[in-house]
Amino acid sequence: MSRPDISIMWQLYWSVRRELWENRSILVAPAAVGVLIIIGSAISAFRLPGRMNALDPSQHHEVIEQPYEFAALLLMFITLVIAFYYCLEAFQSERRDRSILFWKSLPVSDHTTVVAKACVPLLILPLVTFAATVVTHVFMLLFGSAWRVVPVLPMWTGLFFHLVAGHGLWYAPFYGWLLLVSAWARRAPLLWATLPLLALGLVERIAFNTSHFAFLLLSRFAGAPAEARVANPMSMTTAAPMQFLNSPGFWLGLAFYVACLAAAAHLRRERGPVS
């Protein structure tokens, strides 16, 4: 019995699910952090009225809004760490446990596999972060009965944009580089991912007495440009999606990302188990 051909999108869907099965921390860690924040805010909700009375009414907004911001930042930090770790491991574990021989015995191309892995830091993790943050916020709102005080919709729109643009797209070159190193290195991907960059910066410093490369890396790492940021997490005020999409930095980063993925696919085709 054979079914008609399976489309690449369907294979991609199953390959992404496969990634989530293997790397359960992608879903479990944000959920766990969310639960901790919810427990914390439930406890603090009992103490809030007392604290409010001691404050000047002009500070009320700040006190109420701060925990929401803190919850979002904590979740962002956790998922960013997971994203970097995931990228470094993406092409290592299948070679270490020899399962690459099983995956390659199935009619899934190396390109499909690479794209599935590349989707995780670029799309899946920002969306998971968003979902986890929103659910956490909803519980916090319930405990604090703060529906009227906190500007829910602009906060979540701003968050969504910041996650997709700032955490997904803007960091894409880092993800691409880590995925490439993961596919290339036989072992110790963390060293291979960091030492060459340090060496490059050092050589530039010695040869030309400049630090353009280090500056480039740091400015990229420091975060998305103002257009992809929301100065106040409670609103979209400074975010400018169109400007961000028109900036050369964004497109250059994306081009570098795609080049890294192509190289990773090329490498995975030749790679077998590490023995």
Add this chain to the structure above:
Amino acid sequence: MAYIEARGLRKAFGRKVVLDGVNLRVNEGRIVGLIGPNGAGKTTALNAILGLTPYEGELKVLGREPWAARDRLMREVCFMADVAVLPRWIHVSQVLDYVEGVHPRFDRAKAEAFLARTTIGHDSTVRTLSKGMVTQLHLAIVMSIDVRLLVLDEPTLGLDLLFRKQFYDSLIGDYFDGSRTILLTTHQVEEVQHMLTDVMFIDRGRIIFDSSMAEVEARYREVAVHPEQLAAARALGPVYEREGIGRSILLFDGVDRQRLVGLGEVRTPSLADLFVAVVGGRARLEAGAVG
């Protein structure tokens, strides 16, 4: 129809030549054993056939060039490389879901039926299964994929006797249907000898012997010769001689059975002995050529 056809297949890692001009042809409906010592190039040859490694020379598998189209080829070819390549973290139900999701020729009901005969539970992870059970699981998946060519590289290495026997029994009983082709390598040659239709010996990157089993049985005879008849037996030109218990065991190529029965007990040689004889014969030839 030729399922696999290789001409002048060559592969080197740096200066080390692993495949040194392999020529082979595997037809439809055969069970072919590729036999050779460690480092002879077996796995590299299989990897080339499966599109896992680039090569020089001509190679067509089911009409495709494997290196150029591994993912297309895997719709019609299946392989089990080694035991235990299933990832340890995966659940039994997940691996079935995944293969069903990506493979157009996977019949899940069939796989479930095979698994029902084992003690493997659906919600166990591979990590908790014994080596034999992991092989059963992998075999259940492989046998439920309707492909034309199945490649097995040491599929029973490290399994105990019972699992090994079960493995080959289900392969022949439930899977092989006369139109499929199976290509396999193994160190336990004796266990597969009876099921092979063809045999190839590979040594130092070359195919040094390629024959159907019917031809092997027709051509080669092994005789356990009584000491007093040794001189007469040697006169018939054995290709190989070894010491048995109290007898010399002589291997003859193309000598009529009637001329041998008087010398001792006549039987078909095991592939392992034939391999030693063929490799040994070649070594003598090469030494002679040099000297």
